[in-house]
Amino acid sequence: MTSSPDTEPARATRPAGPDKRRLILDAAVVAFAQRGFHACRVSDIADEANVAYGLVYHYFRSKDEVLDTLFLERWNVLLGVITEIDRQELPARDKLYAIASFIVDSYRHDPNLMKVIIVEVTRAANSFGRTHLETIREAYALIAAIVEKAQADGSFRAAVTPGFAALAFYGAIEQVLTGWIFDMLPRGEEEFDQAKAFIVETICGGLDADRASARAV
Amino acid sequence: MTSSPDTEPARATRPAGPDKRRLILDAAVVAFAQRGFHACRVSDIADEANVAYGLVYHYFRSKDEVLDTLFLERWNVLLGVITEIDRQELPARDKLYAIASFIVDSYRHDPNLMKVIIVEVTRAANSFGRTHLETIREAYALIAAIVEKAQADGSFRAAVTPGFAALAFYGAIEQVLTGWIFDMLPRGEEEFDQAKAFIVETICGGLDADRASARAV
DNA sequence: TCGACCGTTGACTGACCAGTCAATCCGGGA
DNA sequence: TCCCGGATTGACTGGTCAGTCAACGGTCGA
Numbered sequence: 234m235t236s237s238p239d240t241e242p243a244r245a246t247r248p249a250g251p252d253k254r255r256l257i258l259d260a261a262v263v264a265f266a267q268r269g270f271h272a273c274r275v276s277d278i279a280d281e282a283n284v285a286y287g288l289v290y291h292y293f294r295s296k297d298e299v300l301d302t303l304f305l306e307r308w309n310v311l312l313g314v315i316t317e318i319d320r321q322e323l324p325a326r327d328k329l330y331a332i333a334s335f336i337v338d339s340y341r342h343d344p345n346l347m348k349v350i351i352v353e354v355t356r357a358a359n360s361f362g363r364t365h366l367e368t369i370r371e372a373y374a375l376i377a378a379i380v381e382k383a384q385a386d387g388s389f390r391a392a393v394t395p396g397f398a399a400l401a402f403y404g405a406i407e408q409v410l411t412g413w414i415f416d417m418l419p420r421g422e423e424e425f426d427q428a429k430a431f432i433v434e435t436i437c438g439g440l441d442a443d444r445a446s447a448r449a450v
Numbered sequence: 451m452t453s454s455p456d457t458e459p460a461r462a463t464r465p466a467g468p469d470k471r472r473l474i475l476d477a478a479v480v481a482f483a484q485r486g487f488h489a490c491r492v493s494d495i496a497d498e499a500n501v502a503y504g505l506v507y508h509y510f511r512s513k514d515e516v517l518d519t520l521f522l523e524r525w526n527v528l529l530g531v532i533t534e535i536d537r538q539e540l541p542a543r544d545k546l547y548a549i550a551s552f553i554v555d556s557y558r559h560d561p562n563l564m565k566v567i568i569v570e571v572t573r574a575a576n577s578f579g580r581t582h583l584e585t586i587r588e589a590y591a592l593i594a595a596i597v598e599k600a601q602a603d604g605s606f607r608a609a610v611t612p613g614f615a616a617l618a619f620y621g622a623i624e625q626v627l628t629g630w631i632f633d634m635l636p637r638g639e640e641e642f643d644q645a646k647a648f649i650v651e652t653i654c655g656g657l658d659a660d661r662a663s664a665r666a667v
Numbered sequence: 668t669c670g671a672c673c674g675t676t677g678a679c680t681g682a683c684c685a686g687t688c689a690a691t692c693c694g695g696g697a
Numbered sequence: 698t699c700c701c702g703g704a705t706t707g708a709c710t711g712g713t714c715a716g717t718c719a720a721c722g723g724t725c726g727a
Contacts, residue, residue, distance in 0.1 A: 253704080253705090269576040269577045271488055271577060272577065274683090274684060274685085275684075275685065275686080276684080276685095279707095284705080284706095285705055285706040285707060286686095286706080286707060286708095287686090287687085287688085287705070287706060287707065288704080288705055288706075289686095290685090290686065290687080291703095291704070291705075294686095295685080295686075296685070296686090348576075352573075352574070352575070352576045353576070356569075356573040356574070356628075357569070357573070357574065358569070358628070358631075358632045359486040359565075359569045359570075360486045360488060360489065363632075366632060366634070370634055373634070392651055392655070393648050393651060393652055394648070396635070397626070397645075397648050397652075398652065400622075400625045400626060400629055400635070401622040401625065401626075401648075401649070401652045401653075403625065404621045404622050404624065404625025404626075404628075405617075405618040405621050405622060407621065407625070408617050408618065408620065408621025408624070408625075409614070409617060409618075409621075411573075411575070411621075412617055414575075415575045415580075415583060417583070417587055417590070418613070418617070428614075431610050431611070431614050431618075432618070434609055434610060435610055435614075435615065435618045435653065436618075436652065438609070438655060470674080470675090491713085491714065491715085492714075492715065492716080493714085493715095496677095501675085501676095502675060502676040502677060503676080503677060503678090503716095504675070504676060504677065504678095504716090504717085504718085505674080505675060505676075507715090507716065507717080508673095508674070508675075511716095512715080512716075513714095513715070513716090
């Protein structure tokens with residue numbers, strides 16, 4: 234299905250090991266997104282990757298480890314990006330916009346991967362996300378820190394706890410992605426950009442100390 | 451566990467059929483909340499209810515139907531409540547507060563049930579919620595209608611689509627409940643009431659046309 | 668008192684699937 | 698050219714459970 238051609242014409246030196254691993258991970262994204270983690274059999278992943286069943290177990294200890302890998306790979310990128318954004322000298326509102334932007338663009342770039350991460354990990358803290366709760370929480374903490382600093386310097390008002398604001402902000406983003414994932418919301422370039430603005434506008438409209446700026450969108 | 455007394459002392463005529471059904475449903479809430487729907491075996495439900503395995507299948511066609519029943523029972527109450535709230539003559543902000551209040555109080559009253567509904571249905575649109583997508587969507591639509599009317603009469607500004615606002619509002623509530631469910635947020639009477647206020651404050655602060663009122667909390 | 672009916676029981680079965688493993692393949696070094 | 702080791706294969710196994718079903722029992726009407 235992932236009709237990406239086996240891009241290995243000039244790669245004769247290395248035994249293509251890492252490529253196969255990647256191939257399996259990418260196939261897993263498709264398979265998990267299509268049928269859901271639980272309903273997806275390991276053989277579905279192997280089939281999708283055009284690879285023998287057993288090879289999945291050559292590269293991963295278990296089906297769980299495949300999902301773990303996918304999640305951690307991407308979530309660590311997210312944590313890095315948020316940290317990087319926070320390091321810059323920007324109004325808090327712009328920082329939040331940058332974060333929303335990154336997440337929305339992640340979905341734009343690879344909807345299947347984001348679907349898997351949100352549906353199977355982030356929103357499944359019961360079964361699977363439990364293992365990753367602390368990692369997920371880190372993202373909230375980083376966002377909360379941004380809000381806290383903004384409250385300290387007066388650019389955000391203090392009506393709401395930073396932790397709570399972070400939750401609401403991230404929650405809004407995730408809810409919108411969920412809307413796209415399950416076709417409850419129209420998708421498209423325009424909608425993606427609009428969503429970024431709406432998310433920040435909704436949340437910061439309630440957070441900004443300078444209420445006038447909230448109107449300026 | 452759900453120590454609700456079997457409130458049927460004078461019911462000698464009927465062979466106590468409905469009671470067993472209820473008993474099983476209540477036990478399922480506990481079992482699903484404890485182990486998650488997938489990991490929970492039908493025998494866990496039966497054990498929790500102190501009832502034979504087969505009896506579950508006397509009252510329900512399948513394990514799925516048990517979850518279906520739990521979800522629909524509760525969600526229909528929610529839809530009724532929202533409709534009722536909307537019928538009243540109230541500022542939109544108060545309507546939203548009433549909705550947030552009802553949902554938070556639902557969690558306060560029966561955390562396990564809300565955990566199951568959110569974790570296993572609402573946020574699991576992939577596996578299970580798919581069947582109920584339309585039902586879930588109805589709630590968003592009702593909320594969106596409230597926002598739309600408020601925008602029309604000028605009490606909410608029109609910077610954000612009603613559908614989007616509904617999504618953000620509901621998303622914020624769910625994220626907070628999720629925080630409680632997975633011990634990422636402190637729980638308690640005080641926190642529950644604070645959360646209601648914070649949710650409405652965060653969202654309406656960004657929606658209210660009258661910005662001054664947003665400060666008055 | 669008797670029998671019919673329905674609620675109740677729990678052992679059993681059939682299907683499914685994650686994970687194992689012995690066999691095969693293949694590239695590169697000697 | 699031959700051999701070694703890691704990559705690759707896919708048939709097989711063991712365990713798990715959802716759902717079935719034949720039997721049991723207690724209540725009520727006749």
